Amino acid sequence: MKAVITVTGKDSVGIIADVAGVCAKYGANILDITQTVLSEYFAMIMLASIDGLTIGFSEFVDILSALGTGRGLDIHTMHEDIFNTMHHI
Amino acid sequence: MINTQDVLETIQMIREENLDIRTVTMGISLWDCVSEDVGRLCDRIYDKITRRAEHLVAVGQEIEKQYGIPIVNKRVSVTPVSLIGGDTSPEGYLRIAQALQRAADAVGVNFLGGFSALVQKGMTVGADRLISVIPEALAETRNICSSVNVASTKAGINMDAVARMGNVIKRAAYLTREEQSIGCAKLVVFANVPEDNPFMAGAFCGVGEPETAVNVGVSGPGVVASAIRRAGDCDLSELAEVIKKTAFKITRVGQLVASEAARRLGVPFGIVDLSLAPTPAVGDSVAYILEEMGLESCGAHGTTAALAMLNDAVKKGGVMASSHVGGLSGAFIPVSEDAGMIAAAERGALTLEKLEAMTAVCSVGLDMIAVPGDTPEEVISGIIADEISIGVANNKTTAVRLIPAYGKTAGESVSFGGLLGRAPVMPLNSYSPAKFIRRGGRIPAPIHSLKN
Structure with a gap:
């Protein structure tokens, strides 16, 4: 199973490191990252395998969301199924 | 592989356009x-x-x-x-x-x-x-x-x-x-009440239903309105396509949630209700969709046609997205629960008579409409009889949820808060149907041949 982590907000040093740190800490294996900065606006979509997650998915979602709030970023973590279902027949 | 554009579109729908499972x-x-x-x-x-x-x-x-x-x-x-x-x-x-x-x-x-x-x-x-x-x-x-x-x-x-x-x-x-x-x-x-409707206040578990079932109602008027806005100045054939594609995506989320809920609860999946259900939140309004389609105000001449097209396109897009469709499926037009309907009623553009006509081509009926508290009960029955006959004659579900707001007169408003919203008290035709209503008995079932 995979989770899609989207991070948006004002750019600053260490965003990827922090998000990746949380993933590493709780056993989410990062598979792919797309990231850009558009006039100081940071946007990243990260795909991570959550099969080896050491905590519940809900908790993982909350931890990342709290990290975002602390840094003034919007971090959403969603199961990949919602994207596959909506956009592929 | 996950496409960046798809991810951003989904997140925008949820965060900015009020996409939710109702x-x-x-x-x-x-x-x-x-x-x-x-x-x-x-x-x-x-x-x-x-x-x-x-x-x-x-x-x-x-x-x-x-x-x-x-x-x-x-x-x-x-x-x-x-x-x-x-x-x-x-x-x-x-x-x-x-x-x-x-x-x-x-x-x-x-x-x-x-x-x-x-x-x-x-x-x-x-x-x-x-x-x-x-x-x-x-x-x-x-x-x-x-x-x-x-x-x-x-x-x-x-x-x-x-x-x-x-x-x-x-x-x-x-x-x-x-x-x-x-x-x-x-x-x-x-x-013609459906037996698997997930929406209140009319939900019940019908006689042909299993022991338990999960039924899901989707929403997303804001998503449809935004899609229409993005489509720009296109003709109505193209607009119908835009609505269908959007309804498909909305309903797929409903189907996903319904299957997952059924699996986790260990009960059969019943249906997805292909609905456009508004909320009082600004931007989550069916009236705004109609206005986005080109009407100066919901209730203007042309509203019934716009709504008929919207309702049909929502069903066409939604049907393919779900394995089982049921309930009330269609666009809802509850006045108090729709910021655009409230505004249209308050500015006098949307009347009860127009709402009645609109219900002939969309889901449900005269829904969440406040009327003066001193309305005689025969007039309430007359409104019910009219609305119900639209459903009976057209082989569709119709319903009436009227609020004769006690102590209120036309022009005032009632506020329930939350999802039930706020309703302007609408004026009614004051001529009496009392003698007709008091006759009682049954109006026979209509003939479904010789259609005119």
Whole structure:
């Protein structure tokens, strides 16, 4: 199973490191990252395998969301199924 | 592989355009609760609902987290109580309503539907007694919803029931006068009622339904309005395509949530209701879609045509996205729950007569409309009869949820807060249908040949 982590907000040093740190800490294996900065606006979509997650998915979602709030970023973590279902027949 | 554009589109729909799952409703059959002793009947009802729906709210919350999509309401619908209450006394029916309220409290749902009767052809003793205490049941409970099916295309219209419901609605308004007649917001009068509807106040678990089933109602007027805005100055053929594609995406989320909820709860998946259900939140309005399509205001001439196209495109897009479709499927036009409808009614662009015409081509009917508190019950019955005949003649579901707001006159407004919203009190035609309504009897089922 995979989770899609989207991070948006004002750019600053260490965003990827922090998000990746949380993933590493709780056993989410990062598979792919797309990231850009558009006039100081940071946007990243990260795909991570959550099969080896050491905590519940809900908790993982909350931890990342709290990290975002602390840094003034919007971090959403969603199961990949919602994207596959909506956009592929 | 996940496409960046798809991810961003989904997140925008949820965050900015109010895409949500409006309701996950668990239908629970109460047939096996039947007992001669009303105390025992109530205990069995409470036990069954609390057992079957024990995890409903928690599972809903887990799914919200998993997919990052809000599930606004978790609800329960049960077998129409008049069918399982039998010849229980009117007081007994009130005790059942209280038992349902206790069960709703215990499982944490915000509405429980099924204090209902099906009387399209005539009334059983049970239906008669249940209907006689609907106003009291609505006043004495907070989260129990009631519905009465008074007509069907096959049976015709039970005008005795229509006459009676005028009185029931007035009494419900009076008994809940301290709370802006909110009792009436929990009571729907139907024609051709669907048995698997997940939406309140009309949800119940029909006679052909399984022991339990998960039915899901989707939403997303804001998403459709934004898609139309982005489509720009295209013709209506193209616009219909845009709406279909958007409805497909919205409904796929409903299907995903419904299957996941059914799997986690260990009950069969019932249906997805292909609905465009507005909320009072700005941007989550069906009226705004119609205005985005090119009307200066909802209610302008052209509204019925725009709504007919919208409703049809939503169904066409949604049907392919779900394995089973049912319920009320279509665009809802509840006045108090739709910021654009409220505004249109307040500026005088949207009248009751126009709303009635609109219901011929979309889902449900005259929904959440406040009318003056001194409206005679025969006039309420007349409004019901008109709306119900649109459903019967057109072989579709129609319904009436009117609020004769106690002590209020046209031009004032009532406010219920939350999803029920705020309704401007709309003026009514003051000529009396009393003699017609008092005739009673049944309007025969319409012929479905020689269509004109």
